[in-house]
Amino acid sequence: MAGRDLKVPEVRSATPTMADVAKRSGVSTMTVSRALKDGASIASDTRERIMQAVEDLGYVLDQSAGSLSSKRTGFVAALIPSINNSNFADTARGMTDALEGSGLQLLLGYTDYSVETEEALIGSMLRRRPEAIVVTGGRHTMRARKLLEQSGIPVIETWDIPTTPVRHVVGFSNAEASAALVRHLHGQGYRKIAFIGGTTNRDTRGADRRMGYERAMAELGLTESRVMSFGTPPISMQQGGEAIVRLVEQWPDVEAAICVSDLSAFGAIMECQRRNWAVPERIAIAGFGDFEISSQCHPRITTVGVNCYDIGNQAGRLLLRAIEGERNGRTVVAETIITDYAVMAREST
Amino acid sequence: MAGRDLKVPEVRSATPTMADVAKRSGVSTMTVSRALKDGASIASDTRERIMQAVEDLGYVLDQSAGSLSSKRTGFVAALIPSINNSNFADTARGMTDALEGSGLQLLLGYTDYSVETEEALIGSMLRRRPEAIVVTGGRHTMRARKLLEQSGIPVIETWDIPTTPVRHVVGFSNAEASAALVRHLHGQGYRKIAFIGGTTNRDTRGADRRMGYERAMAELGLTESRVMSFGTPPISMQQGGEAIVRLVEQWPDVEAAICVSDLSAFGAIMECQRRNWAVPERIAIAGFGDFEISSQCHPRITTVGVNCYDIGNQAGRLLLRAIEGERNGRTVVAETIITDYAVMAREST
């Protein structure tokens, strides 16, 4: 730990305000405000003079003051379960891209897969007055739901198709996607198919996938379902590895395993390699989400590709329409946009 | 795409303000303000009455108005290169944990490994008046640096040890860490050691690691350095796979390769497996960062473990001290905190 003396920069004592800039350039604050916005009518020499003053003073616009006055905060809130999940990262990127050029910034919050954290986060986001809010999933605490309903701004639920949506929806049925994967494995000839997931319903999409698995198994007449629950969601690579071992111990005849996500599937496959259990010959393993790792590892993992980027992009565009609509006093109809998914058959099954 | 009619919630027309709550509970707005903060002296029956009114009206505090008045926005900005990188995610988590209970929220921005994007982001963050700002890396555009210096708030650079820091620093020397890995491989008996990284210096930490590799090679008297540059940073798993093939083509005698990050190392190893190049017998491969994947894949990857969480946590705590100090008018001395790293010897070398 080393120390260095404090160097006081020239413009430091009091942060300059718009009034300081106005005084220095000999105009009113209103003119400064206009100069800093594009699209306002202002003489080019005046603008230059103002810009010079801004530069000299090191002035930075105070947006909180601006948004109080203009009633536009210039940002939208998006809540995703985890910062470190490439699926949600893609969704966030899709949203950011959709917002490009709209003057709206994306403000992300992380719920850590917990509806309670989500509730708290919705509260703190709403206090900052976003112009719209995007949440992941369709299940919320009662209070969270009420907050969303009363917020007075467009609300979009993503990554799911809730039975009673708050308002707009952009997503797909996790249960249906999971069922499609079961049918695919069935089509490949597998019968003794297991499901590996977390021990709780904390990850609601994970729970939906398990439900879809069970439903599809029943529909295919495969009455013995093999569900291995292990660890608190989201389950890690390591937990996937441990779970596959337990699975094989408990049901030695198992032929295939569907993991709740690609990460746990990857962990499971690596563990199999260490134990010399051939994948897919001894046991086939599939994942969910089509993470980069699934197409890169060896063997490449069969999974369900979800249009993550598109979910975000559609949500972003929908949100722009909704904000625009409300601003113009138009009646905005609640929309449900269903995104697609596809089983990606690869080497692990 | 399905539609549903707009359902107008009861409290919708105009968002209620504190004055509405005050009127409804028969007190002044100041009392309402106090009731919504903890630590203020207020009669418990008054508080209850106010809370009831808040509940009835669905009132949500407007923080932008509050912070305009109190001059405290209640958030700190942190810029990280990528949303989808578990190293930076850990740093973010460390920061969030450090901020827990301080009343400060973390607002993340993503620079996408570009100093230009960073500059723009610093601008838009500063406009929202964070109480402190944390950036990743020590290299910035001139304008960005000026913005940081003039911001009047605590600035912390992380993940690096800049030669001329803006103010506070929490990080380690990427070059030194990379050199340590070279020395480790040398100690294992490897001599023809290569480095795989991106084609540009966009990822400044990646560039530092390459520099450290070259310096260490020279110091060890290994004069022939083998640098394979491939793809725009951050290079992906797939690019790691492609790079290792090119590397072996160009220098068939290569014995070991250090990849700029674990992800590219993983891609390289998987590609080797597909080509039946034994790792580490035919070629040893090491990564950087100790991502989860490195300890989970097969073979497990030798890498440099960085104390990501600690970087964030220390930065968070430093930032709290600095804010506290400035608020009390104390002179805050610039601090440099050096975090540790360690070569993690595993199966891939």
Next chain:
DNA sequence: TCCTGTTATGTTAGCGATAACAAACGGGAG
């Protein structure tokens, strides 16, 4: 009884910007 201190609440005056309207100015049409 009066004074003092504590607790609970109210009043006033902004915080720093922008919306909305007003006004000054210059130039071209009639």
Next chain:
DNA sequence: CTCCCGTTTGTTATCGCTAACATAACAGGA
């Protein structure tokens, strides 16, 4: 020469909240 219109700039009044100070009410000690 006058009038009108478009362009540029200024004035005023908030936006919703909180800091700082003021005041009221009450309890307890001298």
